[in-house]
Amino acid sequence: MSERWVACDWGTSSLRVWAMEGATALDEAHSARGMGTLAPEQFAEALDEVAPxxxxxxVIACGMVGARQGWVEAAYAAxxxxxxxxxxxxxxxxxxxLIIPGLSQSDPPxxxxxxxxxxxxFLALNPGWDGVLCLPGTHTKWVHVSAGEVVSFRTAMTGEMFALLSTRSVLRHSMEEGWSDEAFLAAADVTLSRPERLLSDLFALxxxxxxxGAGDARARLSGLLIGAELAATRPFWLGQQVAVIGADALARSYVTALDAQGAPATQAKGDAVTLAGLTAAWRRWKGET
Incomplete structure (x- = not known):
């Protein structure tokens, strides 16, 4: 029988755990007790609540649980x-x-x-893959991968900017729930080709x-921000094999925007690659290849 262990993805706002037998998930649980809600002495109790x-x-854990403000700091690897x-x-x-270390880059920081x-x-599920991975989120990552190594990466605060502008700025009064792919792509094209227009085009929303009375401001705001991000990260994705990790609407928006620029991207489910990565870390810890 394969050995039992626990896979843990512990972020700022949430905690996800899986009861594992080898590479097979037997059970899973979720909690809203992310790193941002806990003092260091509360982490053990929060884990026991969802993983009895x-x-x-x-327990093999990744994420903000290893941050300086987390349970214990897991030093970055360069x-x-x-x-x-x-x-x-x-x-x-x-x-x-046991907490997986994060990665750091000195230039640019x-x-x-x-x-x-x-x-x-993703690499465990796609052996030998070289190219660029896009990981959309509050802080979207663009990661250049070659020969099984992370060569370089860049972070864009696009998700956080969207949240702030749509809920805390004057634009909040125009954020209806509707969505238009056409409006999204038109806005993304504007800032991708002319990113200097971002600030003035934001107020135009x-x-x-x-x-x-246009009801597409949410889609246009997303398009303007993602278009500016694609302009800033063009050296990463232009002419590269690209994969976007995530199964939600945000990930699909990146795939759509990249495709419109002649940079087709494949899409991978976030939960699947997270669990595969935690399994790879467990196997390395055991000394397996």
Missing amino acids: AEWSGP VPCPPLPDGLTRAPGAREV DVMRGEETQVAG RAGALLT
């Missing part, structure tokens, strides 16, 4: 390096909890936590809603 003692074996560098950091407490495990999982 009968979920035996070591790129270029494999997405799963040697060494896991053990959290304090009776339970064996950048860091990631959690995404490195998704990169490892509000003016357009007031003057014409």
Whole structure:
């Protein structure tokens, strides 16, 4: 019988765990007790709530649980390096909890936590793959992968900017729930070709809603921001093999925008690659190849 262990993806706002037998998930659980809600002494209790003692074996964890504000800091490994560098950091407490380190880059300065495990999982599912991985989210990552290593990466705060502008700025008054792919692509094309128009075109969203009653401001805001991001990250995706990790609407928006620029991207499910990456980390910890 394969050994039992627990896979753990612990981010800022949520916690996901899987009871594992080898590479097979036997059970899973979720919690809203992310790193951002916990003091260091509360992590063990939060984990036990979703992964009880009968979920035996070591816990292999990735994400913000290893941040400086997390359970225990798992030091960054500098790129270029494999997405799963040697060494896991053990959290304090009776339970064996081993945290995967994040990755860092000195020039330009950048860091990631959690995404490195998704990169490892994608490579485990797609052996020998070279190219660029896009990981959309609050802070979207663009990761250049070659010969099984992370060569370089860049982070764009596009998701956070969308959240702030759509909920905290004057644009919040125009954010209806409707969506238009046509409006999204038109806006993305504007800032991809002329990113200097971003700030002025943002206010045009509000003016357009007031003057014409247009209900596509949400799609246009997303398009303007993603278009500006694609302009800034063009050296990563232009002429490269690209894959977008994520199964939600945000990931599909990136695939759509890239396709419109003649850069077709494949799409991979986020949960699947995360679990594959955690499994790869567990196997490395055991000394398996």
